Amino acid sequence: MEVGAVAAMRYVKDGIKAARLVMQHTEHTLLVGEKASEFAISMGLPGPANLSSPESMEKWVKWKDSRCQPNFRKNVLPENSCGPYRPTNYLGDPDETCFSAGQMLASNSGLLRVGRHSHDTISMAVIDRMGHIAVGTSTNGATFKIPGRVGDGPIAGSSAYAVDEVGACCATGDGDIMMRFLPCYQVVESMRLGMEPKLAAKDAMARIARKFPNFLGAVVALNRKGEHAGACHGWTFKYSVRSPAMKDVEVFTVLP
Structure with missing residues (x-):
């Protein structure tokens, strides 16, 4: 239950490293904005830097x-x-x-919809040889977002969640909708109650789709034994897996 996060952080490239510094070197959970940037730089991360690209x-x-x-x-x-x-x-x-x-x-009928190419979330869950589980999510957020917007990336239980004795979950998609449901917390708690990863992932997506049938999102569920499954809504989603028993990364395709 150790958590660190940063949000609306500018001028520092390594958001996931900054989040880990919050977890390891503060008693806080979430730092935001300019002060998050100052903290990250003070702890040794490169910056301030211009992160704009020609694209x-x-x-x-x-x-x-x-x-x-x-x-x-x-x-x-x-x-x-x-x-x-x-x-x-x-x-x-x-x-x-x-x-x-x-x-x-x-x-909401005229709102911009989050699509496959309008966000860049990367989320990962890892089980170490001792059975400890860690998750992390990093994103630039939705393209053309309103300045100051915070999505589900830094929200514990929404884009990622893990409990050693149960398993973990990673998520991506329309964070403004998904964060209202804490889908990864739901996935892990469903697995705690005995659901296999596939059913837990599908159940979390279904809960959101009942209220917002046009949302786009996906979750990947991983239990403590290493069993995994994904579920998605509104798109065909892919995720990758690597274990010591595998010679290479394997990519799994999940249909909506």
Whole structure:
């Protein structure tokens, strides 16, 4: 149950190393923003550095030229522009804060959907020879996200979770949706109750799909014996496995 995470960290390339430093050298769980960058650099990681690439700058320029579309904002004016934005009087009462489920789903109908090429999550689970289990997730987040956005990557139980006596889980996909369900915590707890990895993974995906049928995501479940399985929704997902008994990495394909 040792956890370390960083979020919204800029100017430092090695996010997963920074997260490990938080775990090993602080009593905190999560550091964010500029202070996370300062901490990482103070602990010896390279920085501050310009992490923009020619490819990312080209994407950003094209996005600006396209009036900042696609865009993750909703219920704002003006539409189809780069702002500045103001909230719309969506329900006719500017102080109204209670949305019904139907109204929320209607307001989400035009949202940018997270796709296979709009995020870059890498998540890994490892069992050592003593039976200890560790997981880690690293990501730049969703393309064209609103500055300051934190997805499910640094949220324990969402993108990754592990318990030595049970197993582990890794996840990727639409983090803004998936983090509301803590799917990896669900997977591990389902395995604790006796579910095999395949059923635990499918159950976690089904819980999200019942509320958000158009979401895109995947999980990989691994029990303490090394048995593994994946489940996904909205795409065909692949994950890789390597063990001492294998001559090379094996890639597994999971159908939605």
